[in-house]
Amino acid sequence: MANDCKILLIDDDELFCLAIKDGLSEFKIAVANTIEQGIKELGRRSFDILLLDSKLPDGCGLESLRLFREIDEQIKIIVITAYPDLKLAIQAIKDGAYDYLLKPIDLEELRVKIRNVYHVTELEKLEQLRIHEHSKREEFFVGSSSIIQNLRSLAAKAAASSSPILITGETGTGKNLIATLIHKLSARHKKPFVQVNCAALPEHLIEAELFGFERGTFTGAYQARYGLFELADQGTLLLDEITEMPLNLQSKILSAIETNEIRRLGSNKVRRVDVRIIAATNIDPETAVVQNKLRRDLYYRLNVLRIDIPPLRSHPEDIPELCQHFLRKLAPERKVFIPEEEQKVLQAYNFPGNVRELRNLIERSLILQTEEKELLPSQFILKSDILLVSTNETKSLSLAEIKPLVDIEKQYIELALRKMDYNITRTSKALGISISTLKRKIKLYGLIKKLRD
Structure with a gap:
């Protein structure tokens, strides 16, 4: 509403200032009588119009x-x-003034101008928010393949419901990002989105983290604390790596989902919560049930809606678009690109680390190839996957074909040296080791002669 418009009036005529404040009393008007006072006011708080x-x-x-x-x-x-x-x-407009008015001021004319200017300000804010949200949404689903389009459709359908969701997929496929997007597209988007990695918390702390505790419950509990369920009330709670959660705690999660009630540690008081649960895992949930890592009843409750995120190798056609996205995101001011031939090399790679690995390769390339406009991330692939073999090749390996790690490291260092034209400094940076370590390994594996040659 225009009545929320905050205005700073800088004028040395106190009677004029009083007349403006009284005549436009529906607006929030602060007054300064000098430039110095005006600067102080602007430094203290924000205004829409000056x-x-x-x-x-x-x-x-x-x-x-x-x-x-x-x-x-x-x-x-x-x-x-x-x-x-x-x-x-004319000069005032050139220097940044939005409008120009002559005294004596017609209050109604000024009122109309203020409302119009405030409306423009609000439109600018909305456009900035739209661009921001659009750019964030694009980060989740970069690509044009049928796989990505299907994920977009599933996310939109999942967002329209409040039922539990189970997201599965290999490491680096973007499970957390999709969970975040589902929340942002849902009716709960103005409420909290809370996420916890179940594998990152010690077993004796995770229950307190999820459900909270009362003062004096255990040593160090000097004051009561909200749990993540309470913090996520009316919003969304993401339980990442759900299969790493202790089974006894999984039963309490199931109870919370079904009853919408929790109890803090050290309390008998039941607290009502309204939380949408999203769980994620990088292992097959059916296998986790068999291995006793995931309760069967919890699995069935979470599996109401399921989103399986395919690995990057199943949609390599999205890699060029992902490359452009990461370049814009990681180096917006650098004029760099990844040649088409290099993109084809990346498309042929297996990417065991999926989209996260692609991003890391590009980021590493940006750091180490500071003087080059053409980036070649593939030269760092060996650091991510020493074997450089496809899934099918891995399956066909026999026991006799498996080499000792020492032999693989020797071959790898030798290959890295060749790729870097036997430049010790560049090779050590590419390998992520110190120059002294590289020299020691060169001597250990008898590569000195080849280096000299």
């Missing part, structure tokens, strides 16, 4: 236009003057 007199006791209001814009580049400035001058008006 009404600025052209002549002030400590300087020319028009000359201070750029200074005010530097303090707050989004503030809209309306210059007020008792001295009509077309050239000054």
Whole structure:
């Protein structure tokens, strides 16, 4: 609403300031009588509109236009003057003024201008929010393949419900990102999105983390604390790596899902919560049930909606688009690109670490190839997957074909040296080891002669 508009009026005529405040009492108007006072007010809080007199006791209001814009580049400035001058008006607009008004001021005209300016400000904020949300959404689902389109459709359908969701997929496929997007697309998007990695918390702490505790429950519990269920109330709670959670705690999770009730540690009081549960795992849930890592009853409760995220190798056609996305995200100011031939090399790679590995390769390439416009992330693939073999090749390996790690490391270092034209400094950086370590291994594996040759 325009009545929420915050206005700073800078004018040395106190009667004029009083008349403006009384005549436009529906707006929140602060007053300063000098440029110095105006600067202090702008430094203390934010305003939507600045009404600025052209002549002030400590300087020319028009000359201070750029200074005010530097303090707050989004503030809209309306210059007020008792001295009509077309050239000054044009210069004021050039220097950043939004509008120009002559005294004596018609209050109704000023009211209309303020409402119009505030409306423009609100539209700018909405557009910025739209762009921000759009860019964040694009981060989740970069790509045009049928697999990505299907994931988009599933996410939208899942967001329309409040039922539990089970997300499965290999490490690095983006399970957390999709969970976040589902929350943002849902009716709960204005409420909290809380996530916890069940594998990252010690077993004796995870229950307290999830359900909270009362003061004095255990040593160190000096005050009561909310659990993640309470913090996520009316929002979404992501339980990542659910199969790493102790089985006895999984039964309490099941109870919380079915009853919408929890109890803090050390309390008998039942607390109602309204939480949408999303669980994620990088292992096959049916296998986890058989291996006694996931309770069967909890699995059936979570499996109401299931999203299986395919590995990157199943949709390599999205890799060029992902490359462009990561370059824009990681190096927005650098004019770099990944050649088409290099993209084909990446498409032929197996990517056991999926999208996360692709991002890491590009980021590593940006760090180490600082002087080059053409990036070649594939030269760092060996660091991520020494064997460089496809899934089918891995399955066909016999016991006799498996080499000792020492032999693999020797071959790997030798290959890295060749790729870096036997440059010790570049090779050590690419391998992620110190120069002294590389020299020691070169000597150990008898590569000195080849280095000299």
